[in-house]
Amino acid sequence: xxxxxxxxxxxxxxxxxxxxxxxxxxxxxxxxxxxxxxxxxxxxxxxxxxxxxxxxxxxxxxxxxxxxxxxxxxxxxxxxxxxxxxxxxxxxxxxxxxxxxxxxxxxxxxxxxxxxxxxxxxxxxxxxxxxxxxxxxxxxxxxxxxxxxxxxxxxxxxxxxxxxxxxxxxxxxxxxxxxxxxxxxxxxxxxxxxxxxxxxxxxxxxxxxxxxxx
Amino acid sequence: xxxxxxxxxxxxxxxxxxxxxxxxxxxxxxxxxxxxxxxxxxxxxxxxxxxxxxxxxxxxxxxxxxxxxxxxxxxxxxxxxxxxxxxxxxxxxxxxxxxxxxxxxxxxxxxxxxxxxxxxxxxxxxxxxxxxxxxxxxxxxxxxxxxxxxxxxxxxxxxxxxxxxxxxxxxxxxxxxxxxxxxxxxxxxxxxxxxxxxxxxxxxxxxxxxxxxx
DNA sequence: ACTGTTCTTGACCGATTGGTCAAGTTTTCC
DNA sequence: GGAAAACTTGACCAATCGGTCAAGAACAGT
Numbered sequence: 001x002x003x004x005x006x007x008x009x010x011x012x013x014x015x016x017x018x019x020x021x022x023x024x025x026x027x028x029x030x031x032x033x034x035x036x037x038x039x040x041x042x043x044x045x046x047x048x049x050x051x052x053x054x055x056x057x058x059x060x061x062x063x064x065x066x067x068x069x070x071x072x073x074x075x076x077x078x079x080x081x082x083x084x085x086x087x088x089x090x091x092x093x094x095x096x097x098x099x100x101x102x103x104x105x106x107x108x109x110x111x112x113x114x115x116x117x118x119x120x121x122x123x124x125x126x127x128x129x130x131x132x133x134x135x136x137x138x139x140x141x142x143x144x145x146x147x148x149x150x151x152x153x154x155x156x157x158x159x160x161x162x163x164x165x166x167x168x169x170x171x172x173x174x175x176x177x178x179x180x181x182x183x184x185x186x187x188x189x190x191x192x193x194x195x196x197x198x199x200x201x202x203x204x205x206x207x208x209x210x211x212x213x214x
Numbered sequence: 215x216x217x218x219x220x221x222x223x224x225x226x227x228x229x230x231x232x233x234x235x236x237x238x239x240x241x242x243x244x245x246x247x248x249x250x251x252x253x254x255x256x257x258x259x260x261x262x263x264x265x266x267x268x269x270x271x272x273x274x275x276x277x278x279x280x281x282x283x284x285x286x287x288x289x290x291x292x293x294x295x296x297x298x299x300x301x302x303x304x305x306x307x308x309x310x311x312x313x314x315x316x317x318x319x320x321x322x323x324x325x326x327x328x329x330x331x332x333x334x335x336x337x338x339x340x341x342x343x344x345x346x347x348x349x350x351x352x353x354x355x356x357x358x359x360x361x362x363x364x365x366x367x368x369x370x371x372x373x374x375x376x377x378x379x380x381x382x383x384x385x386x387x388x389x390x391x392x393x394x395x396x397x398x399x400x401x402x403x404x405x406x407x408x409x410x411x412x413x414x415x416x417x418x419x420x421x422x423x424x425x426x427x428x
Numbered sequence: 429a430c431t432g433t434t435c436t437t438g439a440c441c442g443a444t445t446g447g448t449c450a451a452g453t454t455t456t457c458c
Numbered sequence: 459g460g461a462a463a464a465c466t467t468g469a470c471c472a473a474t475c476g477g478t479c480a481a482g483a484a485c486a487g488t
Contacts, residue, residue, distance in 0.1 A: 008464085009464070009465070034445080044468055046466060046468075054446075114321065114325035153383070156382045161374045164378075183367070189363075190371040193410050198410055217433085220434065220485080247475060259476095
């Protein structure tokens, strides 16, 4: 589809994406029909199919734009952080904040990861993000700031912390009145502690021999 | 439905549950039809509706049995652990092992958490599991084994680590040839470190004043 | 052996869906 | 001003689905 869109067309496409995002997040991808989307916007069915080949393509577009936005946000957040551990902490905080602001997108990505058609796309996006974060973990190991353990395992553990705390406190139980900053801080602190491990000394200590060297 | 089932009936019901579990895990809940399930078992549609009121009830039954099984497994794992931190570590390892053995159920719970109809059930099940685990976190704080921070936040962070490491290494990338025990150990170590935080001293030290007391 | 219950079959049905498309409107371009 | 393109409408359609149910088979109990 190499047809050009006018400004009016671009605006309509954005409306479809935004409305569909909200609708999918609230009711789920499968239970939401194309008719639901176009009726909600007050347009005819053909408008939908003018801009998207099918329902699945619409959803993929939403996922891709979410991934790009998050990655951009994390890159911006790391600018200026002096050392690997503070970059890791800054990345975690940026992630928590982005997810807090994009509840709908977070929900959709979580669903997409469990669905055959979309899990590949989600996986590839996450691999990029994980590779980004893992570089800092590797740097921290090389600089002797944390014990030498499997960087991928450590990075994935951090992802788990970040997404679970965000999901629970900022999306599922927002009435718990926990601030985004508090959750971001909890995530960062827990992860820094996790990187150090249970036998860790204070930051800056010389690396010590590990009984289970990897 | 208070009709009694014979042994033959019980066996058929189990077959429906097992086949549906595999089918839902592989293709997704929504894309799997009742026809898919009964055709896969080689029975007629009425068999399905003899045992279950509808498709949704079948899925709920699967979720409930999964939650009971996991909880039982974790309770067994804690027996004999002498102190809170070793109970926490034992619970984490049990969780990882259970999830490794129940890939299908793990997948279904992950999906169910994102779906309107089932997320309530998943949430309640998780709250029970979280409350169980949080008791040990609270004990550890009270015994001065870890700094005094929000136990619920700490417990949720551990859940995030456990599920993400399991999901990634044992389900998504099984060809990475990482053993279940290694992942269980990584999860336990990361979490113990996370509980201690980045300023932690060795286990057994007196609790020190925290600059951000909660 | 007969009755009652459990288990089973698969045609059937109303409802819903994703997607198509002829026709019309609006806008753009020359 | 007219032609072309973009945008829009909503009826239509084949396919699929969840669930029902009359009828039959198998089994259990007396």
